[in-house]
Amino acid sequence: MRYFVIAGEVSGDLYAKKLMQALAEADPLAEFKYEGPGTRPSVMGFAEVAASLDTHLKEFRRCKKELLEYGPDALILVDYPGFNLPMAKFASRKGIKTLFYIAPKTWASREYRVRAIRKYVTQLYVIFPFEVDYFASKRIKAVYLGNPVLDNLADTLEKDDPPDVFSKKYKIGPEPVLAILPGSRLNEINFLLPRARQIINKFKDYQWVVAATPSIPTTVYDDILKDLPVRVMYGHTHQILQQAEAALVTSGTATLEAALLNCPQVVCYGGNPISVAIARLIIKVKHISLPNLILEKASVRELIQKDCNPQKMEEELRLLLKGRQKRRSVLADYKRLGRILGMDGATERIAHHMYILLTGGHKVPRYRVYTTTPLGNFYISANEFEEITACEFEDNSNLKGYYKSGEPMDPEEPKPPVLLLALEQLDEYFKGTRRTFDLPLKIEGTDFQKTVWENLRKIPYGTTLSYAELAARSGNPKAARAVGQASNANPFAIVIPCHRVIGADGSLVGYASGLGRKQKLLGMEKSYAPESSNSLF
Numbered sequence: 001m002r003y004f005v006i007a008g009e010v011s012g013d014l015y016a017k018k019l020m021q022a023l024a025e026a027d028p029l030a031e032f033k034y035e036g037p038g039t040r041p042s043v044m045g046f047a048e049v050a051a052s053l054d055t056h057l058k059e060f061r062r063c064k065k066e067l068l069e070y071g072p073d074a075l076i077l078v079d080y081p082g083f084n085l086p087m088a089k090f091a092s093r094k095g096i097k098t099l100f101y102i103a104p105k106t107w108a109s110r111e112y113r114v115r116a117i118r119k120y121v122t123q124l125y126v127i128f129p130f131e132v133d134y135f136a137s138k139r140i141k142a143v144y145l146g147n148p149v150l151d152n153l154a155d156t157l158e159k160d161d162p163p164d165v166f167s168k169k170y171k172i173g174p175e176p177v178l179a180i181l182p183g184s185r186l187n188e189i190n191f192l193l194p195r196a197r198q199i200i201n202k203f204k205d206y207q208w209v210v211a212a213t214p215s216i217p218t219t220v221y222d223d224i225l226k227d228l229p230v231r232v233m234y235g236h237t238h239q240i241l242q243q244a245e246a247a248l249v250t251s252g253t254a255t256l257e258a259a260l261l262n263c264p265q266v267v268c269y270g271g272n273p274i275s276v277a278i279a280r281l282i283i284k285v286k287h288i289s290l291p292n293l294i295l296e297k298a299s300v301r302e303l304i305q306k307d308c309n310p311q312k313m314e315e316e317l318r319l320l321l322k323g324r325q326k327r328r329s330v331l332a333d334y335k336r337l338g339r340i341l342g343m344d345g346a347t348e349r350i351a352h353h354m355y356i357l358l359t360g361g362h363k364v365p366r367y368r369v370y371t372t373t374p375l376g377n378f379y380i381s382a383n384e385f386e387e388i389t390a391c392e393f394e395d396n397s398n399l400k401g402y403y404k405s406g407e408p409m410d411p412e413e414p415k416p417p418v419l420l421l422a423l424e425q426l427d428e429y430f431k432g433t434r435r436t437f438d439l440p441l442k443i444e445g446t447d448f449q450k451t452v453w454e455n456l457r458k459i460p461y462g463t464t465l466s467y468a469e470l471a472a473r474s475g476n477p478k479a480a481r482a483v484g485q486a487s488n489a490n491p492f493a494i495v496i497p498c499h500r501v502i503g504a505d506g507s508l509v510g511y512a513s514g515l516g517r518k519q520k521l522l523g524m525e526k527s528y529a530p531e532s533s534n535s536l537f
Helices: 010-026 046-051 053-070 081-093 113-120 130-137 148-159 163-169 186-196 218-225 237-243 253-260 273-282 290-295 310-318 325-341 346-359 417-431 447-456 467-473 480-488 515-528
Strands: 002-007 031-035 074-078 097-101 123-126 142-144 177-181 207-212 230-234 244-250 265-269 301-304 367-373 376-382 388-393 401-404
Touching: 002 010, 002 053, 002 081, 010 031, 010 074, 010 097, 010 148, 010 346, 031 053, 053 081, 074 081, 074 346, 081 097, 081 113, 097 346, 123 130, 123 346, 130 142, 148 237, 148 253, 148 346, 163 237, 177 186, 177 237, 186 218, 186 244, 186 265, 186 310, 207 218, 207 237, 218 230, 237 244, 237 253, 244 253, 244 310, 253 265, 253 290, 253 325, 265 310, 290 325, 301 310, 367 417, 376 417, 388 417, 447 467, 447 480, 467 480
Parallel strands: 002 031, 002 074, 074 097, 097 123, 123 142, 177 207, 177 244, 207 230, 244 265, 265 301
Antiparallel strands: 367 376, 367 401, 376 388
8 A cells, every 4th residue: 555644744754654564564565755854843833834924835845746746546635734634635536545643633623624535534543532422423433552752752752761770871860851942933932932031940959851853953942041050951741851850831632641650740831922812812712731631620720821930930830849739630630540541552552453454454354243232332343264254343334245355245144154153153252151262263363472372362251451461471570561562453352251350459440442341341241140259340
């Protein structure tokens, strides 16, 4: 498959590149044409965008020309809706499938964009769970497979030095750290840093570290922070957040990263007065920071424009220092936030979904049957050798009956016995009369995946196991993350009971068919097997 990928901002560049890596693994014949932002700083705000309109139009004309010359099978658009939605319209009219990754935040502002999404986008991928219901209310089927921020954090933390090694390597002193994340745009930096510099000397027993953006010259930071005891570090944002007792963070993805790294924060936002005034008129949400939006509550303090002044910044930051009640409250909310977002591995799941959507996978199953269960539509696939090749919940409730090579079977044609057997056992399972399945499975995967799946089959009906415990049973106690990814890749829902694996704290996380179904499956099994001792229900 040939993919044309556009990411218009530095913030989307990393997500686009990770997605292309995952697509290359899912699609052995993948070819890419990538239009990214390079290293130039991006702009944000109504007045700032208006000033760069001429450049924007030139880039749009150039991209349209290159899209037609490349002739892709699909156009993948990453965020940047002001540019990418018109591109979706253009591509759709040329018969090119469009996949939009990181949906426009129309629930916050510019809701008129839903019309273009509904009309021109083939598939919309969202990164927040609440967006699925929002877009469904607009008659748009959105797919949520996790948040890629979790992937980026997991990858970074695997490669980077542990906090104690990092502090020694970069000579972080014994004093507690306060961090400043001023954003990746010049207007954000020029708003936050001059205000933050006025409170630096008021925290005498702390050391200050600024997480700098690679595309911003050092002179920008030096001119604002000269003669102050502040350290500016490039390329170590996540490690700085791990070191910090608290942080001042510009609104954006960094607020979610800070939350996932358990760094209490004060969220700061401001800019061109005209842009902010217009934004206040059209933005509909109560919160601007991602943690508050996902939690649907004012957990972290948000200081916007005039409220973002040195006095309030100091007051709110002190409330987050060790020993304060506000700090304990924020950290408790962070824990719940992690449970809502689920596990990492979203990028691989999204790439796999895109590939299946565009191609039907490596091969269309020889036989498939769709059946109705108490938890929704369900399909079972089989090959010509009487082996089950996959089974999973199906969101499209209109698919019914038997298929052969992707087409509805002739009603008079004999049905594959293995599918009839599978339907019988599935029915017995939901009636509570069957606790294990006895089906011929065609299992394909890596050796590690097969080991994990075999151990999944050994989890007794009506009980649960943590990912850490499953990792230990699979021979690598430290591989809980890899075990979670293997569990999520399980192609045999229910038959290989990956729904029986839970978080170490007992939370329901990481089920490809949705946490609602996972909860109901566990509840059903417990009701039929009350003698089970460790189930959640």
